[in-house]
Amino acid sequence: MPSTRRRFLAAVGTTGIAALAGCSAFDGGRPDVNTGSGLHADTSRALDDEAVYLAGDTDDLPDPPNTNDAVAGADIVLATASADRGDLVRALRAGKPVAFAAGDVQAALRSLLEAVRGEYTFGVEAVRARPVETVVAIPNANGTVETYTFVDDGGWDDPALDPLGWALVGRVPECDTFVPESSADSMYDYAGAAHVVGCLETGEAYASRTVASVSRQDTGQYVRLRTTLHAAAGDGYAVEEAVRSADLPDDQRLDSVFPNPHTRNGVQVANVSDTIRSQFAVELTPASDRARSALTGCGGFRTEGAVGYDHRSSFQWKRDRLLGSDRHYASATGRGEWHLDD
Numbered sequence: 001m002p003s004t005r006r007r008f009l010a011a012v013g014t015t016g017i018a019a020l021a022g023c024s025a026f027d028g029g030r031p032d033v034n035t036g037s038g039l040h041a042d043t044s045r046a047l048d049d050e051a052v053y054l055a056g057d058t059d060d061l062p063d064p065p066n067t068n069d070a071v072a073g074a075d076i077v078l079a080t081a082s083a084d085r086g087d088l089v090r091a092l093r094a095g096k097p098v099a100f101a102a103g104d105v106q107a108a109l110r111s112l113l114e115a116v117r118g119e120y121t122f123g124v125e126a127v128r129a130r131p132v133e134t135v136v137a138i139p140n141a142n143g144t145v146e147t148y149t150f151v152d153d154g155g156w157d158d159p160a161l162d163p164l165g166w167a168l169v170g171r172v173p174e175c176d177t178f179v180p181e182s183s184a185d186s187m188y189d190y191a192g193a194a195h196v197v198g199c200l201e202t203g204e205a206y207a208s209r210t211v212a213s214v215s216r217q218d219t220g221q222y223v224r225l226r227t228t229l230h231a232a233a234g235d236g237y238a239v240e241e242a243v244r245s246a247d248l249p250d251d252q253r254l255d256s257v258f259p260n261p262h263t264r265n266g267v268q269v270a271n272v273s274d275t276i277r278s279q280f281a282v283e284l285t286p287a288s289d290r291a292r293s294a295l296t297g298c299g300g301f302r303t304e305g306a307v308g309y310d311h312r313s314s315f316q317w318k319r320d321r322l323l324g325s326d327r328h329y330a331s332a333t334g335r336g337e338w339h340l341d342d
Helices: 002-013 043-047 085-093 105-115 161-169 180-187 289-293
Strands: 052-055 076-079 098-100 122-125 132-139 145-151 189-199 205-217 220-232 238-247 254-258 262-264 267-271 279-286 294-304 307-321 324-339
Touching (some): 085 098, 085 132, 098 105, 105 132, 122 205, 145 161, 145 324, 161 189, 205 307, 220 238, 238 289, 279 289
Parallel strands (some): 052 076, 076 098, 122 189, 145 189
Antiparallel strands (some): 098 132, 189 205, 205 220, 238 279, 267 279, 307 324
C-alpha cells in the first residue's frame, strides 16, 4: 500500500496540523511541529482506497469505506477474535495486513502469529490492565511481521478504523537523539517491530516502536532491541517526560545498554539502566520548545538468546497556570515477547 501512504502523507503535508481531525493538535501557544507521525490526523482516510474483508462476527465491526466479500479480493482483513483462523492465516501469508477489533483481540493476535511461527520473525508488546480495542499485524516480504497494539485512551474518532489506518500510513518519527549503536547496523538483520500507540481524549498522543535485529554468530544469537519513544503535545499541555523500561530475567545478561546520557536536538536523555539486575531504562525530557511540542528519542540494549521482558512506557504532559500547574498522564505496561527463529 505504498501509493495510499504517499497520498495520505501528501494530504497531511498540505494541511495545517491544528486543522486535522482525530486526536486534536497542540495549539497552546508553542509553535506547531509536524512530526510526520500522523497521530493528529484522521487516519481512517487511509482506508478510502483499500478493500477490506470483514471476518467473524461482522455485526461487531465498523463499516469501512470499501469492502470485499472474499479474502482473495481484499487488501486488508478486519476481524473479530472469533473469526476463522484459517482464513486469517492465509491472508497473512498472502501479505495482507490483519487487524482484530472486537473480542479478546490480544489473545487473537497471539494465536494468529503462533500459527505462522517458523515462517516469520516477530515480536508483540502486549498491554495489560488497559483497554485495548484494536491490534494489527502487517507481514513483510522479508519474512518479518510488524505488530501494533492500540490502547483506547478515548482520543480516536473511530477506535477501530483510525488505529488501523495509522498502522497503514502512520510512522513513529526518526530519533532526535544520538543512536551510537547504528554504526553496527550492517552486522544485524532486521527481525520485526512491535508498536504500542495511544491517543488521549484531551489531545495528547504517544507511541513506542521497538525494533529487533539479530546477529547470528558461531558463538550464539545476539539480539538488539532499539525503542523509539514519541510524545505529542495536546491543547495547552506540553510534553514533560517520556520513560521507557524493560525488565529481563535476572539470569539474562545485558551485553550493552545505550545511549550514554546526552542532549541533542533539544531532547535530554538519561540512561538509568541497571545491567546487574538486567533492567533497561531511559528517561527523555525536553530541553527546547520544539521538544515540548513533539519529543522523539531512542534507547535500547543488546542481549543473547531468546528475548522476553516486562515493559513499561510512560508519558507526562504539563500545563503551567498562574496559580500552579497540572498534568496529564499515560502509560502502557505489559509483556514483550519475540520469536526470532525463522
